[in-house]
Amino acid sequence: VSQLASQVFGRNGFYYFVQGTTALILVLAANTGFSAFPLLAVNLAVDKYIPRMFTIRGDRLGYSNGIVTLGIASIALIIAFQGNTERLIPLYAVGVFIPFTLSQTGMIVKWLREKPAGWQGKLVTNFIGAFISFTVLIIFFTTKFSQVWAVLIFLPLIVYLFHRIKNHYVEVGKQLRMKPGDKEALALEGNVVIIPVAGLTRAVENSINYAKIIGDTVIAVHVAFDRESEKRMEEIWNERYPDIRLVTFYSQYRSLVGPLLRFIDRVEERADDSHMAVTVLIPQFITRKSWHNALHNQSSLLLRAHLLYRKNVIVTTLPYKFKK
Known part of the structure; x- marks a missing residue:
């Protein structure tokens, strides 16, 4: 033109x-x-x-x-x-x-x-x-x-x-469509809450307090990479939380997710027989600045990714926000 x-x-x-x-x-x-x-x-x-x-x-x-x-x-x-x-x-x-x-x-x-x-x-x-x-x-x-x-x-x-x-x-x-007269195939009669814990922190304290509210049975799970830390964790836990059951695993190859998933599988099988829900409560750090995330272990994200597509497991994240 x-x-x-x-x-x-x-x-x-x-x-x-x-x-x-x-x-x-x-x-x-x-x-x-x-x-x-x-x-x-x-x-x-x-x-x-x-x-x-x-x-x-x-x-x-x-x-x-x-x-x-x-x-x-x-x-x-x-x-x-x-x-x-x-x-x-x-x-x-x-x-x-x-x-x-x-x-x-x-x-x-x-x-x-x-x-x-x-x-x-x-x-x-x-x-x-x-x-x-x-x-x-x-x-x-x-x-x-x-x-x-x-x-x-x-x-x-x-x-x-x-x-x-x-x-x-x-x-x-x-x-997803509901029809007249439809009922749930399984009537839940309770809730088992599993809390992965790496140590005794305020984030874990908040998780336990919240788990007591939503769960009928609360189980904490700790994966240790050496025998000494496993024994020390059991002693401290029994002293501070005698009413909460702690299950520890020794991971020789420093695998964190594997032992947790195997334990969740066993709990899920028993909960299914007793008509109970299984909730995995994962403490999550919320940093004040986004680049701080790179300074912390993101194992909670990895565990949540593995559990997300489990049919009978409820995954709940409880955030703990840092002030600085």
């Missing part, structure tokens, strides 16, 4: 008017995607074809998740194609004329099914639109196939992904 305007008008006011108008049109075209895609994403999310997070409005009442997703995808395309418009424009054109063709074809199907008053004229209009859009699409595929072939792979993959997401939501709905 710049070259044509320069040849026709020269470098005068008309040339810059054309340039400014073209820039405004491009800005409007770019903004259209960011205003329309979030609404399209909402419709797809409501129909359960994409994650539900796209239905959430941001602080400015816009569908910010859709806007951010489109922005990231745009950045990725620019980086992947190194900002080369000669390679991006064919993809853009195909991306425009495929939905044009589908939407016009959908309207044709609508008129043929419903046949309202004056439907024949509307049918002809949409048929012409679908034919023109499809013709342009075929021209792009035949003349620019080396630049647009990726669409033939991407579209089936994205449609397949949409259907997998839909199936997931349908299955989740079946499992």
